[in-house]
Amino acid sequence: MRAFCAIYTAWAYSQGFFRQDGHKLLGMSPHKEMANALAQRFVPQDPNDLLIRTRAWQNANISDHPLYNGDLKAAIKGITAKAVVMPSSTDQHFWSDDNRDEVEVMTNAEFKEIPSIWGHVAPSGSDAEARIFMDDAISELIR
Numbered sequence: 001m002r003a004f005c006a007i008y009t010a011w012a013y014s015q016g017f018f019r020q021d022g023h024k025l026l027g028m029s030p031h032k033e034m035a036n037a038l039a040q041r042f043v044p045q046d047p048n049d050l051l052i053r054t055r056a057w058q059n060a061n062i063s064d065h066p067l068y069n070g071d072l073k074a075a076i077k078g079i080t081a082k083a084v085v086m087p088s089s090t091d092q093h094f095w096s097d098d099n100r101d102e103v104e105v106m107t108n109a110e111f112k113e114i115p116s117i118w119g120h121v122a123p124s125g126s127d128a129e130a131r132i133f134m135d136d137a138i139s140e141l142i143r
Helices: 002-012 015-019 022-026 032-042 047-059 072-077 096-105 119-124 128-142
Strands: 083-085 109-111
Touching: 002 032, 002 119, 015 022, 022 032, 072 096, 083 096, 083 128, 096 109, 119 128
Parallel strands: 083 109
Antiparallel strands: none
């Protein structure tokens, strides 16, 4: 779990975050202290939980259903709920270009990219500007 945290630290935040000394916003050194902070969250967890989540990320496929017969575009189009899809502009896990393409197919969704150097963790609430952006978008969605 500690090895995961050491590696994940580099992926959780964007290159821009590190280039702009974003770690200073957290009051930490760029890697070791950030990895230790993640370890406080992840090490107490059962490692099997992480393995199961990883397996779900690798194998989840909404088109793997008789209704869609493997057609991902049809499955995405089948999502009719009113939605706002908000990826971070610097997420290294889930690229906003993929979400932009998905929203183009969805019948009732809007794409709003979170402008943030915080990468994958931008939606976590640590980035005050991202939090305001998301709150505004969610408020607009439910109005």
